[in-house]
Amino acid sequence: MFESLTGRFNGVFDRLRGRGRLSDSDVDAALREVRLALLEADVNVGVAKAFLARVKERALSSEVSQSLTPGQQVVKIVHDELITTLGREPSRLNPASSPPQVILMVGLQGSGKTTTAAKLAHRLNTGGKRPLLVAADLQRPAAIDQLETLGQRIDVPVHVERGGRPARLVKAAIKRARSDGHDVVIVDTAGRLQVDAALMAELGDVRKAADPDEILLVVDAMTGQDAVNVASGFLDQIDLTGLVFSKLDGDARGGAAISAREVTGRPIKFAGVGEGIGDLEVFHPERMASRILGMGDVMTLIEKAEATWDQAEAEAAAEKMLTASFTLEDFLQQFQQIRKMGPLDQLLGMLPGAASANLDVDVSDKDLSQVEAIIRSMTPGERRNPKTIDGSRKRRIASGSGTTPQDVNRLLKQFTETQKMMKAFAGGRNPIPGLPIPGQRRPTKKKR
Ligand SMILES: Nc1nc2c(ncn2[C@@H]2O[C@H](COP(=O)(O)OP(=O)(O)OP(=O)(O)O)[C@@H](O)[C@H]2O)c(=O)[nH]1
Ligand SMILES: [Mg+2]
Known part of the structure; x- marks a missing residue:
């Protein structure tokens, strides 16, 4: 649905993502792309013009959040204006003035x-x-x-x-x-x-x-x-x-x-x-706007991240993620922060990358507690270098965390899978690169 508009917007925002600061000319350049995207999608010229004027005004005003990157800010404004244009709330049928x-x-x-x-x-x-x-x-x-x-x-x-x-x-x-x-x-x-x-x-x-x-x-x-x-x-x-x-x-x-x-x-x-x-x-204006932007519920995610996650920390994590040097130790460190952001399956569901990877995001909090216990039972050296965890270490970790060596095994395998997946995200487009995805479950292809 709305293929070409989505594609265009993704192109625009990929370029904005990861930039430190947006200048006026950056905003103009971005809005030129947005304009083309709208016109290519057959949005009426006058409508596109009015839309862009509203976006620009907001982009240049100071209402933007300090903890988002400029790219995220523009995404947020375009997204929000799209919702406004499409009508904000879902609309019900008018009731009968007199039946029927x-x-x-x-x-x-x-x-x-x-x-x-x-x-x-x-x-x-x-x-x-x-x-x-x-x-x-x-x-x-x-x-x-x-x-x-x-x-x-x-x-x-x-x-x-x-x-x-x-x-x-x-x-x-x-x-x-x-x-x-x-x-x-x-x-x-x-x-x-x-x-x-x-x-x-x-x-x-x-x-x-x-x-x-x-x-x-x-x-x-x-x-x-x-x-x-x-x-x-x-x-x-x-x-x-x-x-x-x-x-x-x-x-x-x-x-x-x-x-x-x-x-x-x-x-x-x-x-x-x-x-x-x-x-x-x-018809849900909000969902439609998100679909047009091709970002799942990425705005909600941005907002949650904004509320709970320090930007610098997120960037450091993103850096590690992108260079795939993300270890179990980082994973543990970020654990509490991730959990502060809300139920994990919800968060994962909001990631368009996760959706397109057909991830099984059915992760329970109980699963998470087990993951946490297992990692806590590892030595820092083991966390940094899981390859050193042999059979006897696995047994030790299992007894320390009240789990079985099979549980430990599964976690390690899943962690490796997650690392691989993060690399894939990094190669493609992961809108919130700072968000690690603890793979308590293996990424599985959903049955069609
Ligand atoms: N794929 C798809 N086809 C649809 C949809 N809505 C209608 N169609 C198809 O569009 C064609 C025309 O639909 P109709 O409901 O006959 O259109 P109409 O407005 O009543 O047409 P007239 O009575 O000739 O004016 C039919 O082949 C429908 O099956 C839709 O949401 N998706
Ligand atoms: Mg008809």
Whole structure:
């Protein structure tokens, strides 16, 4: 998802990472890259400009944290502005002003209205609601069949009338919903290739008849620059209460979502992530921003590190890590600090590197205490040079730590694996190089 934007941003921030200080020209250079990234992702020019102005203002103001590197600061600001642009909090469906709750799906031809209507019905149905789907796309008989088929598959009734006008049909459907005890009515409407007068007139009539609680514009995430025109066209002519992005599972470039959200000011409520009926997710601005930046929840990690870890110490650790001279002794020294940062599996899960390495991050605190005990039972020499730990030393360490020689063995093996992995991270991109990853478990490939 959002491949090209992610790739671009990674390029920019790789260059910033590890630098001591950012000058004004560094900020400008970084923002030029960000601008290109946005434009390449088909973010509307005006939207990109406004976005960059906000980032720059914040980057040059003094609100930045002292304990982050300048690169991290810019990452943090871009990330934060992206969240703001995408809408900060996840947005729920508006409740019914008077039951039933009526939801209109609108959008261009092929954007995913019919599919999304069915997905949403399924979602609400499994959530305990009693939805009624309404086939108000009377342009093509096939459109009605499509919705009927989907309705059968998810066991949600579909209101169908062949012939007649969409507005009348919708009125009848709402009446039926009331008498049949449906609490939600989801109306599928016709699409056109462009925002045109005939479509808008028809939708205007439907809107009047339906008096909807939600008018959701379904936008194909692959829509490029045109997303702005489409979204503002619908907003001006029939009004919107929210946006849904479909086909986010494809190689869509994030631009459409960013642009449409910015120009309409309407929340993105759902994301379509596949053709399957279950492939509809509540849209999370924060997650999306992180995905766009390709950093997992790296910001959270930065914040935690900031709170608990002295920068100089972290840098020293990073240095060791990168030169792979990291020993069990360092590991032990950092142990307490790492643990202060929170449950380990959570921390590891936040590392994009760990995610892409398919690491099994299921590490319990009990495991960690055992690791700590074992290392504490080693002599400093053994910690620095684990190769000297032979059979009899292993037995001694085991009895000293209340474990078995097998436990000691496993730890040593895992430590070697971890060292190897750290080297691999160092070769690739480890955003928080100071964070060691104690491998209580072997890095395992997750089963697919
Ligand atoms: N991969 C993927 N395909 C989707 C998604 N949403 C819709 N589609 C596909 O997009 C195509 C068009 O979807 P429809 O729901 O028929 O679009 P529509 O807006 O109702 O189209 P018209 O009624 O012709 O205006 C279908 O093949 C869907 O399976 C999605 O989130 N991911
Ligand atoms: Mg349709």
